[in-house]
Amino acid sequence: MYKFDEIMERRGTNCSKWDRLKELYGRDDLLPLWVADMDFSVPPAISSALNKRAEHNIYGYTYCGDEYYEAVIGWMGRRHNWDIKKEWIVFTPGVVPALSLAVKAFTKPGDKVIIQSPVYHPFYDVIRNNGRYIMTNPLIYKDGKYTMDYDDLEEKIDSRTKILFLCNPHNPVGRVWTKKELTRLGEICLKNDIIIVSDEIHSDIIYRDYNHTVMANISPKIRENCIVCTAPSKTFNIAGLQVSNIIIPNDKLRNRYEIEFENSRISGPNIFGIEALIAAYNNSEDWLDELLVYLEGNRDYFINFINKRIPKIKTIKPEGTYLMWIDCSELNMNSAQLRDFFVNKCRLALNDGEMFGKEGQIFQRVNIGCPRIILEEALIRIESEVNCL
Numbered sequence: 001m002y003k004f005d006e007i008m009e010r011r012g013t014n015c016s017k018w019d020r021l022k023e024l025y026g027r028d029d030l031l032p033l034w035v036a037d038m039d040f041s042v043p044p045a046i047s048s049a050l051n052k053r054a055e056h057n058i059y060g061y062t063y064c065g066d067e068y069y070e071a072v073i074g075w076m077g078r079r080h081n082w083d084i085k086k087e088w089i090v091f092t093p094g095v096v097p098a099l100s101l102a103v104k105a106f107t108k109p110g111d112k113v114i115i116q117s118p119v120y121h122p123f124y125d126v127i128r129n130n131g132r133y134i135m136t137n138p139l140i141y142k143d144g145k146y147t148m149d150y151d152d153l154e155e156k157i158d159s160r161t162k163i164l165f166l167c168n169p170h171n172p173v174g175r176v177w178t179k180k181e182l183t184r185l186g187e188i189c190l191k192n193d194i195i196i197v198s199d200e201i202h203s204d205i206i207y208r209d210y211n212h213t214v215m216a217n218i219s220p221k222i223r224e225n226c227i228v229c230t231a232p233s234k235t236f237n238i239a240g241l242q243v244s245n246i247i248i249p250n251d252k253l254r255n256r257y258e259i260e261f262e263n264s265r266i267s268g269p270n271i272f273g274i275e276a277l278i279a280a281y282n283n284s285e286d287w288l289d290e291l292l293v294y295l296e297g298n299r300d301y302f303i304n305f306i307n308k309r310i311p312k313i314k315t316i317k318p319e320g321t322y323l324m325w326i327d328c329s330e331l332n333m334n335s336a337q338l339r340d341f342f343v344n345k346c347r348l349a350l351n352d353g354e355m356f357g358k359e360g361q362i363f364q365r366v367n368i369g370c371p372r373i374i375l376e377e378a379l380i381r382i383e384s385e386v387n388c389l
């Protein structure tokens with residue numbers, strides 16, 4: 001019913017993905033499959049809620065009312081089987097700001113924060129920029145699949161290790177961590193007094209046969225040791241509205257986070273973000289269910305095309321997220337050469353794997369949240385250039 005095949009013109013709207021190509025990639029004539037937003041129109045309930053609110057013509061200061069919190073509670077209960085309380089929810093205008101606040105709230109300068117590389121690049125920035133140390137616990141990549149390295153984790157933890165940043169589901173490798181994997185991780189953290197900050201921004205984009213587990217929903221003990229970062233931004237393509245909800249069941253941890261939030265003087269919500277979240281969580285579930293079918297079709301189309309026609313590239317099948325992680329090791333290029341190849345030969349704007357950590361050097365990340373015909377064009381460009389190598 002929804003028109004995910006429709007090509008929407010995004011150029012000329014100050015759109016990061018389409019309008020910053022020259023600045024970031026050095027040329028304009030690229031198909032952009034990089035930053036994580038989608039080229040789809042939002043669900044109709046969101047557009048009509050925003051249009052209606054825009055007509056009021058006064059856009060002053062605002063706050064999250066009961067309807068907002070009820071929408072978040074309803075969503076977490078229905079979609080993620082997690083009963084949460086209103087007071088656990090802390091509105092924050094973005095998950096990345098929340099990660100930075102968490103670093104400041106729960107660690108001191110010189111402390112260590114664990115990340116499981118390759119991983120979403122701002123994880124590095126919010127640790128480093130706040131004067132804390134990054135402790136990498138690289139994922140194991142074997143037979144085309146990524147898993148966690150618990151032995152390495154236990155070996156590296158010391159008295160200065162205070163937080164683990166979990167990416168659940170994982171950007172860029174596309175893993176939807178199982179309850180078993182998360183339980184083992186959670187227990188290691190509990191044993192060592194390490195707070196888990198679970199970034200679950202991609203948790204609504206899960207493919208058939210996989211289930212998302214909310215880290216804090218595993219056991220009461222883990223819940224008390226966990227901060228869960230959620231948002232409607234990836235799910236409903238509203239990243240430009242800066243709405244996220246940080247769910248912190250433990251009163252002490254939540255108080256510390258809230259103090260840091262206050263001290264930072266970060267702004268509260270914006271009017272349109274509030275309206276969009278309510279419309280998204282209350283009235284757009286059918287859109288999301290159709291989107292998931294479409295994205296799965298994109299994923300399978302992409303994988304089949306690569307396997308049949310570009311066998312030198314290997315795809316890592318994502319279990320969630322609209323991001324494909326492709327292994328280009330057989331192209332025998334270093335990171336700079338790969339970038340040059342995809343930009344100047346294939347004329348595609350992708351994300352260099354290296355930005356997610358050194359483990360990503362021979363990878364690229366491809367955003368498949370676009371009409372299939374765009375993906376098809378991108379794949380044809382890659383095929384013809386790989387054949388010329």
Ligand SMILES: Cc1ncc(COP(=O)(O)O)c(C=O)c1O
Pocket residue numbers: 036093094095096097120167171199201202231233239243244
């Ligand atoms: C894992 C992860 N966390 C956070 C974000 C961005 O969050 P926000 O725009 O709410 O700061 C992204 C965006 O791609 C992401 O992939």
